[in-house]
Amino acid sequence: MSILKEFREFAVKGNMIDLAVGVIIGGAFGKIVDSLVKDIIMPIITLITGGGVDFTQKFIVLGKNPNNLQSLAEMQKAGVNVLTYGNFLTILINFIILAWVVFVMVKLINKMRRKQEAEAAPAPVATPEDIQLLREIRDELKKKA
Known part of the structure; x- marks a missing residue:
């Protein structure tokens, strides 16, 4: 197998694509969390403490x-x-x-x-009627034995 073919197979595998998407989303999420801390939480803490942290x-x-x-x-x-x-x-x-x-x-x-x-x-599946009947017969046979 040629190196180019191996690389193409490696690059287009689902796990590699999932990892790339995760890194991109993680970077964007990091910016959101950073903004939340800097722009919303830190000003509130500054107000509470009476000065900057x-x-x-x-x-x-x-x-x-x-x-x-x-x-x-x-x-x-x-x-x-x-x-x-x-x-x-x-x-x-x-x-x-x-x-x-x-x-x-x-x-x-x-x-x-x-x-x-x-x-x-999903809701539990009801036991079919024939299976239920067989169980009742089994239980009755156990009682008689």
Whole structure:
């Protein structure tokens, strides 16, 4: 089998197409969730906390600061050794909020899916009359034996 033919067979398999569609939908879904967090949830949290949940300017100077620089950008530009724990905290908080939103959305989707599956479940099939009669005869024979 030629390499081109093998590649074509690999590329058009159902699993490969499903994976490609999943990646595209996942990217679009990621943008929706990101917008939900940035544009809706974070402003509400900012309102509740009375300020932003932005610690990006929190840092600890680990080395010498010969020019007595004050801002993080100036120190990083000058090459001062700085531990920028605030940026990590901001990203961590955003991740936790994002993960919570995704969790709640998946939970709601699963709940709706289970409800649809329950509604779509076929009703139990009634036992045919001849089978039911044979069972009754069997039970009566067991009683006499």
